[in-house]
Amino acid sequence: MPHPQSFTCSSPPVDQVGVIERAKRFQTRSVKTQSKMQGLRMILSMIDLTTLEGMDTPGKVKQLCFKAQHLHDSTAGLPTVAAICVYPNFVALAKRALGDSKIKVASVATAFPSGNTSLEIKLDDVRMAVDQGADEIDMVISRGKFHAGEFGYVYDEIAEVKNACGPSRLKVILETGELGTFDNVRKASDIAIAAGGDFIKTSTGKIKPAATMPVTLVMLEAIRDHYFKTGEMVGMKPAGGISNAKLALQYLIMVQETLGDSWLDNHWFRFGASSLANDVLMQIVKQNTGAYQSADYFSID
Amino acid sequence: MAKAKNNSALDSVQILKTYKMYIGGNFPRTESGRYYSPQVNGKSIANICRASPKDMRNAVVAARSAQPPWASRTAYNRSQILYRIAEMLQGRSEQFVAELQIQGLKTQDARIQVQATIDRMIYYSGWCDKFQQLFSSVNPVASSHFNFSVLEPTGVVVLLASQTSPLLGLANAIAPIIASGNTCVAIANEDQPLSAITFCEVLQTSDLPPGVVNVLTGKLDELMTHAAKHLDVNAIAADQIGTPNLEAVRADAAGNLKRIADLQIDWSDDNQAQNPYLIEKFCEVKTTWHPIEQISSSGSGY
Amino acid sequence: MSKMKTSLWKLDPAPESSDHISLESSYGLFIDGEFVESEGGDKFATINPATEAPIAAITEATDTDVDKAVKAARLAYQKVWSKTSPTDRGKYIFRIARLIQEKARELAVIETLDGGKPIRESRDIDIPLAAAHFFYYAGWADKLPYAFPNRTPKPLGVAGQIIPWNFPLLMAAWKIAPAIACGNTVVLKPAETTSLTALKLCEIIQQAGLPPGVVNVVTGHQKVGAAIVDHPDVNKIAFTGSTAVGKGIQTAIAATDKSCTLELGGKAANIVFDDAPIDQAVEGIINGIYFNQGHVCCAGSRLFVQESVFEEVMRKLKHRIDTLNVGDPMDKNTDVGAINSKKQLQQINQYIEIGKSEGADFYQLQCDLPERGFWCPPCLFTGVAQSNRIAQEEIFGPVLAVQTFRTVAEVIKKANNTPYGLSAGVWTDKGSKLFNMTAQMRAGVVWANTYNKFDPTSPFGGYKESGFGREGGVHGLAAYVKI
Structure with missing residues (x-):
């Protein structure tokens, strides 16, 4: 494992204007007919259906779990979403509600969303979620420490959390909206990957801007560099702000052109979203029927 | 110890000046050994080097190697050196007046010429660190880039110098060429080359680095062809060399797409001779692009 | 990691529609504000390089045609354009810019059909930049003295302009916009493989009401270009193309007073x-x-x-x-x-x-x-x-x-x-x-930290054998005035 302090100089610089230009070019891609249907189904299968509200209740979580398994029953042959994403205290409930569907339960942890507590409490938070049966843990990095230049602290913390995850896969939320520059996003990505994160994830959804294509591209490039160097794949999860099918398709184009086909799978790529699924469903039904759809015909949970 | 005789100057035997050429800061004779004897009023004024193509080549080599360091001097420094040339001219003005007289000028006209030469040198000295601000631009492109255009010297410029104004025309044409950082190979006035060579003595003692200005004497029609065809010459300034000559130079210059400046200037006219566009003529416009990061205080764009 | 063509997610064709464009089956020359047939010139087919299918017949202009075009440009220069107020010159050019924007998609489609460049580029780069170029120089028409401190810029007269096939409409814009903004009139020759958008531009110029003869377009091969270069009543040559041809032009005009700007090859x-x-x-x-x-x-x-x-x-x-x-x-x-x-x-x-x-x-x-x-x-x-x-x-x-x-x-x-x-x-x-x-x-x-960016405000042009003169920006004006 590289010495954490080495991250201060090993991350390559990022030119923001160049990244934005490149991201825009993905958006000129036009996805039509069969490839569109294929893409839309892929998006559904990659969604982490999320509820992370202070007012979450068992009822709300149960509804979401039902939705996850029955996206739009009037359309046959749809995939299910990849996972349900909830707070730790709803993990057991979600696990029960999802039964033997293959849908995973992801839990945020580590004093989500701020991450401002002690390492011990964070680790307890993680252990609790894992004990309740969480398949995946979405942690937040300590942005304050990161900005203070304590990259070693950030690295060690991620490594400890990874350790506490046991068999559960770890998604490391960088909260890019608080990192300020693409150079920092790149550096944080490199730290998270080196410390053992199975996924890197843009945002908590509580801070704007959340996921953007340029930010995601910078993170994908970090994943690619790691793959080129080590042959190890790391997953990516943009979260927050991706609410329509067209944008999600452009994300998939970006993943394919940056990382390749191997990442076009929900084991390696996820969308953290609450309202994306319905827009994708509307597009699928439109493709099938030829008629533009209304939101009234798609259940909101 | 023998005492110097107290003879008056008029009684002693005159030591005649040998006029050589000015290449790379030295005063060599032509490698060819050839000479010619320009005449004023039917009388030979001196034996003058008749430069060969090889001399031209040597001069271009000197100019080429002097060019990047000259261009990388600060504009302030180039300005001071041009001013120094004016100072040295002032100090030797009587010698120039005398030489111009030998070349056929009346005393009063010679004095006017010398004074104008000094003044023009000061004029262009002042432009060295200003023309850039006049001709540069920041270009408001419709994308997130900082974009600016500046002038850079063209490189090595051959001056086919004035056949009518042997000192003023030469110096006045050289000054805007070198002000921006070009180096120059000048072909002196064929019939009146004396003041050109003496001007080089001024240049040599004015902190001007060797090779920045080189002066050849000889036959214009012979030398201009080699200059125009020379692939390491970037531009030619032709000072009223006559239409047939100009056309020949233009055609020869196409070999490497030299810039040709046809100087239609009356050097005695301040309005024409004092002209920053003469500096611009021997410059290239370079445009540079660089991205500008888009992060405002609100974080938008990030 | 490489995306083989057996990719598991391959994009289906997404063709831009071409049913909205209007093209003639045969084009004449644009002289003195009208499309006219050549006096004795042949026609040749311009083809779609992606299919090799012919698109339209293009005229090979003769020396007589070129002479007619230059005469029209001279007359327009003397009688009309040099007497048009700078403000009005600008207004005509603004109109052209707007019309290009209105017809942008049609122009992009034609550019792509005729030249083979991706529709993404013609749509997002060529055509918008062409319109922007006209907008930029339109505004200069009545401000020229500010570009040349202490001088009074005057037009040169008739400008002969020869452009390449790589950016057909954009190069036409780079040439025509500053020339007519500065008060010159123009005879332009597009490249033989990509004449269509220049001819469509003529329709736009007609629609903009630009006085007849201010812009003339003659089509054909290199011989037509040579006829423009050699024409005694042309005051200025502006050429974009190969260094070899550029040298030929400098030689050809050596014995004339024609001014010249050349934008030639590169090996960056x-x-x-x-x-x-x-x-x-x-x-x-x-x-x-x-x-x-x-x-x-x-x-x-x-x-x-x-x-x-x-x-x-x-x-x-x-x-x-x-x-x-x-x-x-x-x-x-x-x-x-x-x-x-x-x-x-x-x-x-x-x-x-x-x-x-x-x-x-x-x-x-x-x-x-x-x-x-x-x-x-x-x-x-x-x-x-x-x-x-x-x-x-x-x-x-x-x-x-x-x-x-x-x-x-x-x-x-x-x-x-x-x-x-x-x-x-x-x-x-x-x-x-x-x-x-x-x-x-x-x-x-x-x-x-960027590459291949272009903008009408940004001067473009070469050192050494890449040519001389600049196009774009305030520096681009110098190519079309005497001071």
């Missing part, structure tokens, strides 16, 4: 330092050489990579090349379209053979190509030496020559070691190094 160095933002640099390399199939005079055709990052850059570059879509230019997802002509394809292939025979290592995108049409998938050579012909000569195609370097001094020397001097690219995150590099490059346009 694109330099990547080890401290560069590598991923963006790779994208810049791609844009630098594969934009418009490499048919770009300022293409970054010589790549210099610092040895310490050579492996990384090459791996990423090849990976990116593999994601490029080559094929139907009308498909919105096409990145690299058709080579403009059979002749050009032959030249490119010839250079690829030369590169191979010189011993350089060759890498090319493997992909299916349409059966008809002219195609060359993006490719590159590594192990190239400065003495290789592919590193010295302009190929004008999607062929990149890659070299390595160790030090700043070495790369400056190699980059400038060419008779050309049009453009250069530099990639480094270090400001002080960057400013030194941009200053050291003997080239008229230097892109730092």
